[in-house]
Amino acid sequence: MKFSYFPGCTLKNKAKDLDFYARRSAELLGAELEEIENWQCCGGVFTTSRDEVATKLSSVRALKDTQAKGQALVSVCSACHNVIKQTNHAMQTDKAFADKVNRYMAEESDYNGETEVLHYLEMLRDKVGFDTLKEKVVNPLKGKKIGAYYGCLLLRPNTVMGMDDPENPTIMEDLIKALGATPVVYANRNECCGGYIAVESPELAKKRSNAVVENAKAQGAEMIITACPLCKYNLIKNGADIPVVYFTELLAEALGIKEDANE
Amino acid sequence: MNKKNLREEIILRSGVNPKKCMKCGKCSATCPAYDEMEYHPHQFVNMVDTGDIEPLLNSDSLYKCLTCFACVDRCPRGVEPAKLVEAVRLSVIRKQGENHLTANDIPALLDDETPQQLLVSAFRKYTK
Amino acid sequence: MQRIGVFVCWCGSNIAGTVDVKAVAEALKAEPGVVYSTDYQYMCSQAGQNLIIDAVKEHNLTGLVICSCSPRMHEATFRKTAAAAGLNPYMVEIANIREQCSWVHKEMPVGTEKAIILGKAAVAKVNLNTPLTPGESPVTKRALVIGGGIAGIQTALDIADAGFPVDIVETKPTIGGKMAQLDKTFPTLDCAACILTPKMVDVAQHEKIRIFSYSEVTDVKGFVGNFDVTIKKKARFVDETKCTGCGDCVDKCPMKKNPNEFNMGMDNRSAIYIPFAQAVPKVATIDAGACTMLKKGKCGLCSKVCGAGAIDYTQKDEFIEEKYGAIVVATGFNPISMDKFDEYAYNQSKDVITSLEFERLTNAAGPTQGKLLRPSDGKHPHKIVFVQCVGSRCAACAEKGKEYCSKICCMYTAKHAMLTRDKYPDTEVYVFYIDVRTPGKNFDEFYRRAVEEYGVNYIKGMVGKIVPEGDVLKVQASDLISNKQLHIDADLVVLAAAIEPDKSARPLATMLTASMDTNDFFTEAHPKLRPVESPTAGVFLSGACQGPKDIPETVSQAGAAASKVIGLLCKDKLTGNPCIASANEMMCNGCSSCERVCPYGAITYSDKEFRMPDRTTQIRRVASVNPAVCQGCGACTVACPSGAMDLRGFANNQIMAEVDAICK
Known part of the structure; x- marks a missing residue:
């Protein structure tokens, strides 16, 4: 199994753990992640307006590059995945927009959203399989009560992302179970941490982040896992008093390959 | 730009049809940034629909939306209010000198853990 | 050759105001087969009908063309008139010169010209009409x-x-x-x-x-x-003729942990059960999926205690x-699943319930003997939030909700809110609504009583998210009148789930060839005049x-x-109805196209022997129409590639003659 891999800017800097454990685990699970050459930042957040072209070009380039290799495009950062998937959807469904983009790019062939876009979690569930994963677990995380934090980017808009039921998702809970731990379901797991509002209104980010952590704790979570560097940042910065870690870190731990990413 | 043209421009850019709104208020019920907003999601829809857009252009509410898409996914009529907020915001920040965030603002916002993603996203939302 | 009479009606000024009726009568005189043509103020009146009957006798007419209003209005009237005059009722054709002519045109010359053309078409058709007998x-x-x-x-x-x-x-x-x-x-x-x-x-x-x-x-x-x-x-493993409904088997059955459907799964029943005390028939039924005797051949207690000897594990x-x-x-109907609306946490908390579950919670024969207690901890709820329109009026996604209004929820929610306040005055009750729809005798008065006399808090707005945290349900909602977002810590939330037709309806409709809408x-x-007939x-x-x-x-x-x-x-x-399809067996090629398009299941195929010109016999598969089932829609005549299907009274050659007359 070979996939094109789009790491994203944060995974090369502040979120090296997310990237490192993702690659190591994939390798062990027989999924080869080929980093796209010369990828550019996805922009962090999708611009919904239909007349925004330039902000979506980096995603289209990554998608087109992947198409040329005949692979699916995998990313692990929630934001990158969201932006790329929404851009791909716009290229599929909004003809006028796709036309503008294709003229701008002036490549030999047009791109119309042909590439399959997967989040790393979907790769685990649909390509590797949670059952296969379970067999490879050497260090089951028994007794750990873990709250999966989806945030908004992984699930919404559901008509485009389509990863899971947007109001009652199970993909991360199923992962937690496969790793031998106990998932804790809490309602705020698909609510926003505040995201980029940390710049504009730190109080709002604090309020949102606290609502997530408090709800997870009240329902019995002893740890929160996430796929998003900004979620992790907001939750920790605003005083989370239980560990908030990347899901890939937990994955690597259960697979028995956890090392210090910064070594 | 006159009132009518601005309304049409925003509708075209966002792809949103505000006429689909049945005024149930679920968008404002689910909005996590509600208390920070002067104009709430359901008001955005109504004000764009009636062409009363001037107050929105001048309101800080444009910068409070988290683009979390809760209103988009939960709206029973598929109205997608978040896309309207974004389209109105672009009408402002696309103008020369109207950027809501500038490079000079950055150093004050940084700490050791600030992920690149935060700054990139904020720039994309607040700056043109 | 037919002897056709043409009767042009004025319909007062309805037709005569825009159509020169005399010119129409005059012009149609020249059409082939027409031997008599006249006009009259109200052809449908008794005098008008007598005029027709007299003309039939006087001129030996064999067919009639009535230029008047829509056949929907008076075709039946004029067929009766024809019958009274001794003609076959199906020798009458109507040219609609009112709805299709005088009412849609303003200029007299235009209206008159079109009326003449429509009259010519009707004449052309009557020339080919044959008497039909139902x-x-x-x-x-x-x-x-x-x-x-x-x-x-x-x-x-x-x-x-x-x-x-x-x-x-x-x-x-x-x-x-x-x-x-x-x-x-x-x-x-x-x-x-x-x-x-x-x-x-x-x-x-x-x-x-x-x-x-x-x-x-x-x-x-x-x-x-x-x-x-x-x-x-279905085998219920109990002989209905012997069972007395005493309930001894139900008491003795050791398999007691099966969700009780009648109480919406909020308590359990035994594997052998009687749904409720007043059940009709009051006969026990064994749930085959739960009974160890049926699954593993072990137990048999119910059979032992049954005094009537009604238990029969071998029943088929x-x-x-x-x-x-x-x-x-x-x-009937069912409430829709709440799975796709988990922003309301129905799957996350036992204290988020549907309205039908609330009915059981307040019913004396329900799981709490009618005491309003929270399903999670059996405590009395002091703050209850009702959410209206959950899945109703939801056009965003067909998999999620229903586009229509479920109609009954506004009233039963008012009832629930009122009864709660009546029985438990210490309970705060909130109802979130989009609109309160109470058209019905004494309905709006009822809802207003809930507000004015019972102090139910009606809030115009929707609930956006429910977060179970500890033992409260954090309800986040909008209050559109106060322009506020509300945060209520509720003990119980009741969702007015949309209703949908029972799942058995679709396969049943196929069996009955009865039509259904998209829902x-x-x-x-x-929809108005025949509301109880399919x-x-x-x-x-x-x-x-x-x-x-x-x-x-x-x-x-x-x-x-x-x-x-x-x-x-x-x-x-x-x-x-004699205007039904029939197959010309000599032309039928046995392709089944007509059978596939027939919405009524009126067409069947069978093998038939045919004598060939060379005196051999050949067996061919041909269509035949059941005249009692055919509704005369004509779909088969269009689908038939060989032209073997034809509709009596609307035969292909008749329709073509009309078209020719119009296009001439």
Whole structure:
């Protein structure tokens, strides 16, 4: 199994753990992640307006590059995945927009959203399989009560992302179970941490982040896992008093390959 | 730009049809940034629909939306209010000198853990 | 050659105001076959009809063209006139020069020209008309009612009271339906059981009614007056004729941990069970999936304690075939699943319940003996939030909700809120609504009483998110009038789930060739004027299978359906519509195209022997039309590639003659 891999800017800097454990685990699970050459930042957040072209070009380039290799495009950062998937959807469904983009790019062939876009979690569930994963677990995380934090980017808009039921998702809970731990379901797991509002209104980010952590704790979570560097940042910065870690870190731990990413 | 043209421009850019709104208020019920907003999601829809857009252009509410898409996914009529907020915001920040965030603002916002993603996203939302 | 009379009606000034009627009568005189042409002020009046009858006699007319209003209006009138004059009624053609002419044109010359053209077309057709005689078929004087809720019960009682035998087929072990699960009924607050159970007993005791409970319709053949129906009686492993309903088996059964459907899964029942105390028939049923005797051959306790010897572990499904003259569909509704609305945390908290679950929680025969207690911890809730329109009026996604208004929720929510405040005045009650819809006798007064006398807090706005945290439900909602976002810590949340047709309706509609709308509600023959008849002859609609309905409406419709059935069963023979399809067997190539498009199942194929010109015989597969089932829609004539199908009264050559006359 070979996939094109789009790491994203944060995974090369502040979120090296997310990237490192993702690659190591994939390798062990027989999924080869080929980093796209010369990828550019996805922009962090999708611009919904239909007349925004330039902000979506980096995603289209990554998608087109992947198409040329005949692979699916995998990313692990929630934001990158969201932006790329929404851009791909716009290229599929909004003809006028796709036309503008294709003229701008002036490549030999047009791109119309042909590439399959997967989040790393979907790769685990649909390509590797949670059952296969379970067999490879050497260090089951028994007794750990873990709250999966989806945030908004992984699930919404559901008509485009389509990863899971947007109001009652199970993909991360199923992962937690496969790793031998106990998932804790809490309602705020698909609510926003505040995201980029940390710049504009730190109080709002604090309020949102606290609502997530408090709800997870009240329902019995002893740890929160996430796929998003900004979620992790907001939750920790605003005083989370239980560990908030990347899901890939937990994955690597259960697979028995956890090392210090910064070594 | 006159009132009518601005309304049409925003509708075209966002792809949103505000006429689909049945005024149930679920968008404002689910909005996590509600208390920070002067104009709430359901008001955005109504004000764009009636062409009363001037107050929105001048309101800080444009910068409070988290683009979390809760209103988009939960709206029973598929109205997608978040896309309207974004389209109105672009009408402002696309103008020369109207950027809501500038490079000079950055150093004050940084700490050791600030992920690149935060700054990139904020720039994309607040700056043109 | 026909001798045709043309009669041009003025319809007062309705036609004559825009059409020169005299010019029309004059122009049509010249058409082939026309021997007489005249005009008159009101052709449909008695004087006008007499004028026609006299003209027929005087001029030996063989066909009539009436230039008047739409045939929908007066075709039947003029056919009767023709019959009175001794003509075959199908020798009459109407040229619609009112709706299609005078009412849509303003200029006299334009209107007159078009009227002449339409008249010419009608004349051309009458030249090819042949006398038609409707066929007859007998009527089986027995009705089938599918569904044993209040709709089916009322329909069955009304038909049976008129003296016709009725069978009720109900999939559950007892009749009673949703109404049996309700506590009180709006707007008068009578107890549902008190008014329903006597009717259930009436059904059980009625000599003309048979109940097939725990049964399903598996096949329907035939046509109006002559349906052949197969009914599957599912094995209940209890002999209905022996069981006395004493309940000893239920008490002794060791398998007690099965979700109790009647109480919406909020408590448990044993593997052998009687759904509720007033069940009809009051007979036990074994849940084969839960019984260890049936699964593993171990136990047999119920058989040991049964004094009547009614338990029969070897019972098999039984198939019964019966003939009916009429079928009434009364399959009812269910609340939709709340799985796709988990922003309201229905799957995350036991204290988020649906309105039907709330009914059981407040019902004396329910899991809490009528005490309003939270399902999670059995504590009395002090703050209750009701959310209206959950999944109703939801057009965003077809998989999620329903685009229509479920109609009954506003009233039952007002009822729940009012009763809660009445019984537990220390409870705060909030109702979030988009609109309060209360059209109905004493309905709005009822809702206002909830607000004004019982202090229910009605808030215009929606709930956006419910977060269970510890033992509270954090409700986040909008208050559109105050322009605020509200945060309420509730103890119990009640969701007014949209209602949808029962899942059995779709396969049943296929069996009956009865049409449905996109929401799987049965379609009526006419939304205003024939609301209880399906477009398929002999199939009638009762209750929520046709659209969301409350109890008063359901009972009215059930009675209306019964009266239609009685009207049908009273007849000894049915007169058909002679304008039906027929196949020219010599031209039929056996392709089955007509059979596939026929919406009524009127076409069948069979192998037939044909004498060939060389005196050999050949067996060919050819179509034939059942004249009692065919409704004359003409779909087959269009689908037939070889032109073998034709519609009597609207034959291809007649239609072409009309077109030629118009285009000349």
